[in-house]
Amino acid sequence: MSADIEARLKDLEHACRLAGARVTHQRREVLRAVVESSRHPDAQSVLRIVRERMPTISFDTVYRTLSFLELHDLIDRVQGTGGRTRFDGNQLAHHHFICTMCGRISDFTSEAVDRMSLPEAALKLGIAASRQLQVYGVCRACERQEGHTYENQEQ
Amino acid sequence: MSADIEARLKDLEHACRLAGARVTHQRREVLRAVVESSRHPDAQSVLRIVRERMPTISFDTVYRTLSFLELHDLIDRVQGTGGRTRFDGNQLAHHHFICTMCGRISDFTSEAVDRMSLPEAALKLGIAASRQLQVYGVCRACERQEGHTYENQEQ
DNA sequence: TTATCTGCAAATTATTTGCATCCTG
């Protein structure tokens, strides 16, 4: 899913131009970090990733930039299991598999879900704009771990 | 959705007995507040509601109790639009309509979603245990407001 | 009784903000 980062940077430039905002290195790097990671990183992870290329960036700039990118529809804010807000750079329609053991969020697509008509009950509530299915379960990695619970990690 | 609160209080007693924990007034009232509200309240709202019947309850007890109830599968933790964690007392399979304007979360059910088979892509990620569809859009109330935007509330 | 809970206050953790300086356009 590490998408076409160049195209996404173009989108950033476009959004900045439209907003009369500036295309800074920080904005580029934060966007790159979120888009290139398939882990749906939280602000702290984004800071860690961006610091590899730009050691001087600060935490508050990361927060400000993430909000800026979200405001201009370049990334989404999602919530996982833990307390921290996480960010999603995948702008294509997709759904989430959320591991209830490790908190990992993985993307998958489903035309069936995208296309299915919503029940009356939902239509009555308002005008729907988008939808996302969240599937909760145990991911492959944790599943393997779990099988060995009795050997290496009680509870 | 204000369900059968008596049955839910029985569940609480059962869970407490099982855990060797005590059935306190605070636990009863916090559970009642979450179950009887269809608004998916955050901790602050729960505090406000519970204080009507129990003026001395403190914020930290609310937090501790919400965690206790979640741990024993009596309520769920959900994330809405804002930053705060919200709680869901509806234990039946259901889905959410989330208003992107006011943040209101409303429940609806859908057998179609509950029963549909997941795509290969999702099955490959791990063992799915449950699923929930999140529909984002504008709720009826905000829809009405929006129509009058130009008259009463610019932006 | 007696181990568990609660309320209080203080501690953490996550996120936001004021301000002087810096950098993009």
Next chain:
DNA sequence: CAGGATGCAAATAATTTGCAGATAA
């Protein structure tokens, strides 16, 4: 050059925790 952006440090907001007294079983 000039106004928006960054980095620093300090402020808020949300949530958690230690402890002594209160309470359910």
